Amino acid sequence: MSDPQLEDLSRDVDEAVRRRARLVQDVLSSGPARAAREHGVTRQTAAKWAQRYRTGGAAQLSRPAGRRRTTQELRRAALTAPLWMPTTKWSTRSIADALGVSQSFVARAWEAMRSGTALSDDLTGAMTGRQPAVLGLLVTSEHAVLAFQLTPVTRREDPAPPARVGPAVQRVLRTVLASDLVRREVPATRPADVTPFWDEVLDAADPDATLMAIGSDAAPMPAEVSVQGVCRDVGEWLALFPLFVEWGPLLSPAAALQLENELRTWARTPRRAFTWVRPTTPAGESRGPAARAAVRHLGPERALADEIVVTIRQGIAEGRLAAGDRVTERYLAGRLRTTRAQVRTAMRLLERDGLLTITTGHAAVVPVLTTNDVVETYAARRALGTLVIRAAVRWSPQERQSVEDALDALERCASTGDAHRTGEADIAFQNALAEASGLVRIAPMLEILADHLRMFIAVMGLDYAYPIDAMLRDDRAIFEAIDAGDGEVAAERWRVKIDEAATYMLGQLSAGRSRPTGRS
Incomplete structure (x- = not known):
């Protein structure tokens, strides 16, 4: 069974603690050699932290009780708070309370976000007669890049005052700029990995718009990007904030919310480069993952x-x-x-x-699990999943890759022999299939039902340990059938998988009720 304290530490306020917890999680699922490569540490370091966890539990990964965080560490935590705070409705007060510092300390840490620089002046000049809008964000191990389009603005004798940027969008902008501070946690990024990002940016841009990109460090950009800006250091990158606010609404509220949610989710475990591109079609019409995320994560x-x-x-x-x-x-x-x-x-x-x-x-x-709960939940997943799988036969190369990545993660978890951890990876595989289907209403329904399953499994505890080999067998068969374009075979494998899982859970539920709980 996976350690909930280890999961807690992977979202800890302290960056060093988060990195140790994620490193140990990857050592347990894929081995010290691969985990070391993905985290940019030596194999000995990966093995050391894993051994400390095995001998002393998750507490061994926490900061020693006698060691206080330095001022620099606290400042960094304040700057990255938009990424790790549990809710997007954070404030300087809630951040200060989480860090155990004063509000004035948080305000001082954000001073870099309040003053312009020489680069800001250059970019302001490029804005003359143009209206900027964010097209995409890329965060790799080497740099963060914001891509914009600059649209010509028709001159008016009596120009309207610039639109104000609301507090919610300002919070999103701070979150975007904070992403550069966690990029050192991203594994080395190959040039080929970012090519699809630029292809999508070019597709999303209006035909008559000028393309502009700003990098937190030197970054390769396509020839179509005619206006380029490179920050000299992290301070200059953070100082872009007042400039962005001055430019007006760079993102629609829906796109801003979508970007914020995806960025915060990625920052919890940044195991690959982050890419986000503004949807080119209205909500509910795109097959891209960004559009689907907006349906499930509404705010x-x-x-x-x-x-x-x-x-x-x-x-x-x-x-x-x-x-x-x-x-x-x-x-x-x-x-x-x-x-x-x-x-x-x-x-x-x-x-x-x-x-x-x-x-x-x-x-x-806390829910009390009943037979009707299990039957109803699995019946719904059986029916909705069948629709998802038939639609997934039309997946794009990018969507196929996301499902294959989920299957690879499942196989790594299976190699550890941890049934509960593998079960979580199995649910993640099913959710990846749902997202790849392009069914923007049904996919979120399946994700909610997956939350029901997780709650059921938590309530059942050690009574539930579905066979690992069955999960691997079924998921591989489903993936291979979809990949071959045979939706009917894949759907039948799905129905068999769900029926067997329901039968197992009902059996364990019945057996658990016949035994004393041991709880006083």
């Missing part, structure tokens, strides 16, 4: 709701919570360093999805 409340589910599952795994227990808003707000009002809104989303039941007294009840 900061949804992101916080996902964190609440994870927190409850971890509480169950650690024995602090059990089926039927009440979880209060106060407890969750304290664990997630956010407000009770935000927790309340997120809990309503979870109640709507059927993951929690809200009771009087501002609390939720």
Whole structure:
């Protein structure tokens, strides 16, 4: 069973702790040699931290109790806070509380984001008679690059005042600039890995627009990018913030929210370069992963709701919570360093999805698993998954690669012999299939049902350990059938997989009820 404390540390405030936890996770799933290559450390370092974890648990990866974080470490944590805070509705106060510093310390750390530079002046000159809009963001191990299009603006005798940039978009801009500070955690990026990004940027640009790109460091750019800016250091990169605010709304609210959610998700485990390109078609019409993410992750409340589910599952795994227990808003707000009002809104989303039941007294009840819950959930996944798989036969090369990556991750987890970790990878594979289908309404439904399965498995605990070889066998067969263009064979393999999984869970649920729980 995977260690929930290790999962917690992979999202820790302390960057060093996060890196150790992620390194150990990869050592356990793929071995020290491969993990060392992906994290840019020696094999001895990877083996050392894995051994400390095996002998002393997750606590061995935390900062020593007697060692205080340096001012530089705290400043870096404040600058990267938009990426690791549990909710996007952060403030200087909530960041200060999370770090144990004053609000004025956070404000001083952000001073670099309040003054212009020589590069800002040059870029302002390039804006004359043009309106900028963000086309895409690329973050590799070597640099971060923001791509823009500059559209000619028709002169008016009585020009309208520039549109104001709202607080939500300003938070997104800070998140974008913070991404450069975590790029050293990204494995080495090959030039071929970023070619698709530039191809998508060129496709997304308007025909009459001028292309501009700003890099946090020197970066190769295609010839079509006629206006280029390169920052001398991280301070100059962060100092772009007031310039971007002055330029007006660079992103629509929907695109900004989409970019923020994808960037924060990536920053938790930045195992590859990050790429995001503005959708070229209206929401719900694109087959790209960005459009689908906007359907599932509708806002900061949804992101916080996902964190609440994870927190409850971890509480169950650690024995602090059990089926039927009440979880209060106060407890969750304290664990997630956010407000009770935000927790309340997120809990309503979870109640709507059927993951929690809200009771009087501002609390939720941990689900008590029933036979009907299992039957209904698996029946829904069986039907919706069949539609997804038939649609996935038309996947694009990029979508196929994302599914193959998920299958590779499943095989690495299977090699460890950890049934629970492999089960999580199996669900991730199924979600990757859903995203590759292009069904923008059905895919999010399957993701919500996957959250139900995770909650069921957490409640069942050690009673549930679905056979690893069955997961591998079924997922390989489904992938190979889709890859061969045979949607009917793939759909039949899916139905067999779901039926067998439902039968197993019902059997374990029945067996678990016939034994004493051991809980007083």
